[in-house]
Amino acid sequence: MKRYYVSVTETLNKVVSVDAESEKEAKQKVQEAYDNSDIILGSDNFAGETIEIEEDDQYYKSTDNEYDGYYQHID
Template identity: 40%
Template sequence: MKEYQVQIKEVLAMTVTVEAENAAQAREIVEKRYHDSDYILDADHFKGVTFTAAPPQKERGMER
């Protein structure tokens, strides 16, 4: 049997509303608040999961 690396990626998402002069400032405000733990994403914010399998690695010393 071969060994495979399989990546599991979960997506959490939250939409928040802020007042700002423009979209760039709004993003900065939300990013700062996120890093300050004002927004906590948990299982209630789950949006999906993907599984990606990488091809098996060639074994060294077995190539000809």
């Protein structure tokens, strides 16, 4: 049986409103608020997931061996 390394990526999404002179300024203000933890995303903001086979299995295999079972294993 072959071992596969599979990535699970969750996406969180939250829409906020901001007053600004331009789109650029709006993005900057929101980025700053996010960086300052003024915007918190949690499980209520779940927007989906992707599950994909990792192609570079040699990298993951060597890391798994080097750190004695680094990745969670599913039977």
